[in-house]
Amino acid sequence: MMATKRLGDRILGGAMVAMLALVLAFLVTPLLVTCLLAFDSRSFLGPLPPPALSLRWFEKLAALDYVATGLATSLKIAVLATVIDVLVGTAAAVALDRGDFRGRGLLMAAFLSPLIVPAVVIGSPCCCSCRGSASSTASPACSAAMW
Amino acid sequence: MSAVTIVRPQQPALPTPAPARMSLMLLAPGLLLLFGVFALPLLGLALESLKQYVPGRVGSAIDAPLTLENYRELATPSFAGVLYETFKLSAAASLAGLLAAFPLAHCIVRRFSPRQRAACIGLLVMLVLLSMLVRTYALELAFGSVGIARPLLLALGISPTSRGYIEVLVGAGLLHAVMPICTLTLLGTIQNIDPRLCDAAQSLGAPAWKAHLGITVPLALPGLVSAFLIAMTFAISAFVIPMVLGKGRVLFLSNTIYTRFSDVANYPSGAAVSIAMLVISLLVLSLASLTHRRKGARS
Numbered sequence: 243m244m245a246t247k248r249l250g251d252r253i254l255g256g257a258m259v260a261m262l263a264l265v266l267a268f269l270v271t272p273l274l275v276t277c278l279l280a281f282d283s284r285s286f287l288g289p290l291p292p293p294a295l296s297l298r299w300f301e302k303l304a305a306l307d308y309v310a311t312g313l314a315t316s317l318k319i320a321v322l323a324t325v326i327d328v329l330v331g332t333a334a335a336v337a338l339d340r341g342d343f344r345g346r347g348l349l350m351a352a353f354l355s356p357l358i359v360p361a362v363v364i365g366s367p368c369c370c371s372c373r374g375s376a377s378s379t380a381s382p383a384c385s386a387a388m389w
Numbered sequence: 390m391s392a393v394t395i396v397r398p399q400q401p402a403l404p405t406p407a408p409a410r411m412s413l414m415l416l417a418p419g420l421l422l423l424f425g426v427f428a429l430p431l432l433g434l435a436l437e438s439l440k441q442y443v444p445g446r447v448g449s450a451i452d453a454p455l456t457l458e459n460y461r462e463l464a465t466p467s468f469a470g471v472l473y474e475t476f477k478l479s480a481a482a483s484l485a486g487l488l489a490a491f492p493l494a495h496c497i498v499r500r501f502s503p504r505q506r507a508a509c510i511g512l513l514v515m516l517v518l519l520s521m522l523v524r525t526y527a528l529e530l531a532f533g534s535v536g537i538a539r540p541l542l543l544a545l546g547i548s549p550t551s552r553g554y555i556e557v558l559v560g561a562g563l564l565h566a567v568m569p570i571c572t573l574t575l576l577g578t579i580q581n582i583d584p585r586l587c588d589a590a591q592s593l594g595a596p597a598w599k600a601h602l603g604i605t606v607p608l609a610l611p612g613l614v615s616a617f618l619i620a621m622t623f624a625i626s627a628f629v630i631p632m633v634l635g636k637g638r639v640l641f642l643s644n645t646i647y648t649r650f651s652d653v654a655n656y657p658s659g660a661a662v663s664i665a666m667l668v669i670s671l672l673v674l675s676l677a678s679l680t681h682r683r684k685g686a687r688s
Contacts, residue, residue: 258496261489262493265489265493269512269565272528275530275537276523287535287537330418333419334415334416337411352420353419359431359670360643360666360670
């Protein structure tokens, strides 16, 4: 009786370990495949592993102007949004945490509400001012982080 | 007779509350920003969703008459199909994510050495922070119709461009996104469960699986429910995953919103779908907070 129970536990435990290994493999494999393909010397998607490794795709990337422009735009907007949000969000977080006034719960909910609203919903109406949508999503995040 | 001393726990010094006027000054910029870039666009969206749309225009006319026509379209079968697809795949991915995340979280908390734990949590956090676009294209490269799994799929007799496989692929994409979130959410839940309860059950003769099903799972139930609902809201509002992996054959609500705004330029209809989606997210999240409150009431 006891022996069969422990045997069952061992089998189930083994199955669990196998499942966890599968789960981790599922999470990591796509990233590894992508990294490997980035160094592929072929000009088409072929079977793995690639016959030879090269840096040609990275050279191509460096030669493209618009990648650099895009990177600069991303950085500019990210830095701007982050600076605004950290300043504004920190001030709001201090007030919400230390302040003693009515409607604190309501205000807190108001500040955290952009986290709930799907990005597409908030992004579509202010697609002309993307900076706005970025900062509106980040500001609750940093006021939440201040707790 | 010995004197009994009562040890009182030391109260932490409470910070002195700031005066109301100062709080207001600190809150003002945040409120202004919140109003300007969040509340105002949402109000505009709600207003736009009530306007009449004349085909061929970009957006609605300024003096367009108000109508509920845009919402009536949400009851059509084609829209119901999109809604059904969104919910079906989101629920399946969230459930599968939960089933995989629970043992993983348990293993991280109870079995792993501190170093393994740190490595695993680091991997999960990295996955959450990694750009959604990068992850989605990585999945496409690995399991997509031209990916490296193609020979394997063909050998198994699965067509990589069939609708069924594409649905599975979108589900896998959602699963890939949702699993780290679920696992990280469940870490705290499992950490709070007393491991001695399970040990006690086993020392009384219960097999490990029975002890887990009878003790660990019921105790973790509130955490499981909220992890599921968090995953669900995330999956419902996913945009990049169905767009890239679904290749236009699997449409989610968010993709419908996007095409209404960008391709068809029917802003009122897009706004109506957006409002519908917002209501759905709010419903799912209010369910989550309801379970939280019930958990709080019980303990």
